Amino acid sequence: MxxxxxxxxxxxxxxxxxxxxxxxxxxxxxxxxxxxxxxxxxxxxxxxxxxxxxxxxxxxxxxxxxxxxxxxxxxxxxxxxxxxxxxxxxxxxxxxxxxxxxxxxxxxxxxxxxxxxxxxxxxxxxxxxxxxxxxxxxxxxxxxxxxxxxxxxxxxxxxxxxxxxxxxxxxxxxxxxxxxxxxxxxxxxxxxxxxxxxxxxxxxxxxxxxxxxxxxxxxxxxxxxxxxPHQARRVLLVSVSDAKAGLGEELTLAFPAYRAAPAGPGQIRVESEEPICIGPLVRFLEERGVEVLEARQVRPSLEDVFVEITGIAIDAMRKEKEKRGAREGAG
Amino acid sequence: MKQWIAFWSILVKDARCYYLKPPNISWALIFPLAWTGMFFIKSGTGLDSVMTLLPGVVSLSILFGTTSLLAVAVTFEKRGRSFERLLLAPIPLEVLMLAKTSGAILFGIANAFVPLAIAACFADLSHVAWAATVPAVVLIAVASAFLALFIAVSVSEVFEAQTFSNFFRFPMIFLCGLFFPLAKLPVFLRPLSYLLPVTYGADILHEAIHTAGTMPLALDFGMLCGFCVVLFALSLRNIRRRWIL
Structure with a gap:
């Protein structure tokens, strides 16, 4: 109190x-x-x-x-x-x-x-x-x-x-x-x-x-x-040579325990409540002609909470704000 | 005491940022000179007309001196959001706006003494009733500054402030009895003259400088004071309604 x-x-x-x-x-x-x-x-x-x-x-x-x-x-x-x-x-x-x-x-x-x-x-x-x-x-x-x-x-x-x-x-x-x-x-x-x-x-x-x-x-x-609540979740960011449309859905279908979605240009975000096995994922992507450049585990953060609550991607919002700031600086 | 520190700082800051800039000082000198010269040549009556022209030139110098800078400065600060700094300060809005207008009032008063000083070189000013002239100059400056404030609060852009200022100022040259007696105005325009503060200020100056006033001095001073109060109150009301949304 x-x-x-x-x-x-x-x-x-x-x-x-x-x-x-x-x-x-x-x-x-x-x-x-x-x-x-x-x-x-x-x-x-x-x-x-x-x-x-x-x-x-x-x-x-x-x-x-x-x-x-x-x-x-x-x-x-x-x-x-x-x-x-x-x-x-x-x-x-x-x-x-x-x-x-x-x-x-x-x-x-x-x-x-x-x-x-x-x-x-x-x-x-x-x-x-x-x-x-x-x-x-x-x-x-x-x-x-x-x-x-x-x-x-x-x-x-x-x-x-x-x-x-x-x-x-x-x-x-x-x-x-x-x-x-x-x-x-x-x-x-x-x-x-x-x-x-x-x-x-x-x-x-x-x-x-x-x-x-x-x-x-x-x-x-x-x-x-x-x-x-988000800390228990595993998040893997996979950088690929060519993030084709629908790749996220394909991954989710092939690995039902994971949720995959595009996370910016050339990046796929894979989330799971269980540990993520990188090997099968990489093989799956390479079989489809997609070269994996990097795969790294990231700590779930407040950004995940923000996206969950607002449903808005932070990058887009931040860029818009920075553009405004740059215009002001130039003016 | 704290309010006085803020008041004084706003006044000094405005003087430095706006009123004491060389272009504005030269404007204060050139403008009355140009008006004096123009009407002097137009009258064609030689040095005798100096005293007749002086009240109009003094009034105009004050009107243009106060309105030109204040309306633009306030609008400029509002656009640049630096005016928010003043609104966030723990001082009453009335004190804040008085501080903001004080620079313009002092600038207007200083402007008034330029044509008076020039006139002193060509005419005998010993018969001028200074006891009426000085308060009239101050009150015209206050009323004009509050008019400028009213204009600034009514617009959003700097160019609008200039345009809107001219909407008031230029008709005043002809409608306020500065150079032409009100009696010579068309009858349908005369009521408009009595709705303008400078009419009363100019009338005091005509009376004080060459005993040609048309209204009782008490009425002139009363009306000028009334205009000051009404314009300031309207400006404050508009600031509260339009700027503190």
């Missing part, structure tokens, strides 16, 4: 419509102090709308919201001093330098000059942006913009941080750095509300995850509890 004082976010019956579209439909959940709470779902599921309503950028049609124990339902301003927001787009001021942007964001939260300048320097150091501190934000690379946007969300030491797609558009090294930072913030006691298209990121960082589909929370559990 969680003590009410330990709940940083309490949402009940939250609904939001845009015209005929029900963006968020009777959503309810709680976020505990100090946890990383993942909010996952396909594009357009209602993740950003939920964040907007919780942070005060949108008005709820129904439901109640408490942030840090404060009832913010009718007046989101009451809870805004407790939250930091990193939006899914880099929205700092292109005319200002990195340092000036951070100082300005600090001033918006009432921080005095010496305090906000010291904090800005500290964040620039943390994010490796010291050398770019005096350069205009408009001239930053996409990765640098993202890092500074995350830093801006942290300027006033918020106990609750909303991270909307924090690593989208970052290169591998920067994304790893950002994840490390999220883990560090978590260790330092910051409560984090995270949305991401990188399921492995959510699996690694989150304590609990809520899945939202078509505006409704369809599942909310601890990550370990979500993944555990």
């Amino acid at each position: 969680t003590d009410e004082a330990d709940l940083v976010i309490q949402v009940e019956g939250l609904s939001k419509r845009y015209g005929d579209v029900r963006a968020v439909d009777n959503v309810g959940f709680t976020v505990r102090r100090g946890e990383v709470f993942g909010f996952l779902g396909p594009n357009g599921a209602g993740k950003t709308t939920t964040i907007n309503v919780l942070t005060g950028l949108a008005r709820a049609d129904a439901g109640t919201i408490r942030i840090g124990g404060v009832d913010c339902t009718g007046n989101p301003k009451k809870g805004q001093h407790l939250i930091g927001v990193v939006p899914d787009e880099n929205n700092l001021y292109p005319e200002l330098t990195g340092f000036e942007n951070l100082c300005f964001c600090g001033a918006l939260y009432g921080m005095r000059r010496p305090e906000r300048e010291a904090r800005a320097r500290e964040l620039l150091m943390t994010f490796g942006l010291v050398e770019a501190a005096r350069r205009r934000f408009g001239g930053y690379s996409t990765g640098m913009k993202r890092k500074l946007t995350i830093a801006a969300g942290l300027i006033h030491h918020p106990p609750l941080l909303f991270l909307d797609e924090p690593t989208t558009g970052l290169d591998v090294a920067s994304a790893r750095q950002a994840r490390q930072l999220i883990a560090d913030l978590h260790r330092a006691g910051t409560t984090i509300f995270l949305t991401t298209h990188y399921i492995e990121e959510a699996e690694r960082l989150c304590d609990r995850i809520a899945f939202i589909v078509s505006g409704r929370v369809v599942r909310l559990e601890r990550v370990t509890d979500l993944v555990q």
Whole structure:
């Protein structure tokens, strides 16, 4: 049983419509102090709308919201001093330098000059942006913009941080750095509300995850509890020279204990509750003129849970999101 | 105190990002000069007409100075989503929008003193009633800034802000009694003049600069204040309805 004082976010019956579209439909959940709470779902599921309503950028049609124990339902301003927001787009001021942007964001939260300048320097150091501190934000690379946007969300030491797609558009090294930072913030006691298209990121960082589909929370559990039922399952990824149409069905017919399906270009995914014997599979494929390039066993992950719940392939969703990020970076 | 820190920072940031940019400063200088020159030549009455033209030029300088930048700046920030940073800040919307308009108000007031300074070189301004002129300049700047805010909140794109601004501004040149007395306007247009805030501001300036006002000063000031309140309230209402969806 969680003590009410330990709940940083309490949402009940939250609904939001845009015209005929029900963006968020009777959503309810709680976020505990100090946890990383993942909010996952396909594009357009209602993740950003939920964040907007919780942070005060949108008005709820129904439901109640408490942030840090404060009832913010009718007046989101009451809870805004407790939250930091990193939006899914880099929205700092292109005319200002990195340092000036951070100082300005600090001033918006009432921080005095010496305090906000010291904090800005500290964040620039943390994010490796010291050398770019005096350069205009408009001239930053996409990765640098993202890092500074995350830093801006942290300027006033918020106990609750909303991270909307924090690593989208970052290169591998920067994304790893950002994840490390999220883990560090978590260790330092910051409560984090995270949305991401990188399921492995959510699996690694989150304590609990809520899945939202078509505006409704369809599942909310601890990550370990979500993944555990899938752990007993064996999954084999077979890379082949020519994944002909219907090959998956042929395999499933020949090996009734297995379920085989295409898993991307030149790949077949074979699943079973029993151990998978690779030899007969490879022979079967080679007899049909299909060369097997690689066969490797993979650990079932949160991605499997996501696909099972939403029925949506993550790759397609992620690519669409990355395209959007790239367009923004170019613009 | 925290709200004042935010207020001041927004004002300083806007001044640096928009109002103190060299092209905008040159606009503030060239625009009144061009208008003064144009009407001066058109009047053909020599230096005697300086005092007659001054109220109109001052009003126009304020109107164009405030509306040009504010409407575009707010729309630009809304499009780039940096305006969300302001909406997420724990400061009341009223304080936020006052901070956002303060830069434009100060810029408009500064614009007003350009034609006044130029006029001082050619005419005797010792008879000007500054006690009425200065508050009138401030109130015209406030009303124009709130009009710009109203425009910015009513549109989505930067080009719409410019077009919509012109929809209000250019008719005002002719309808507000800046250079032509309202009595010379066609009768069917006159009611429209009284629906525009600059009409009252220009009337105060006509009275204060060359004692040619047509309405009581108390009415002019009252109407200007009324326009300020109504335009600001309408803008806030629209922000809440259109931007905090």
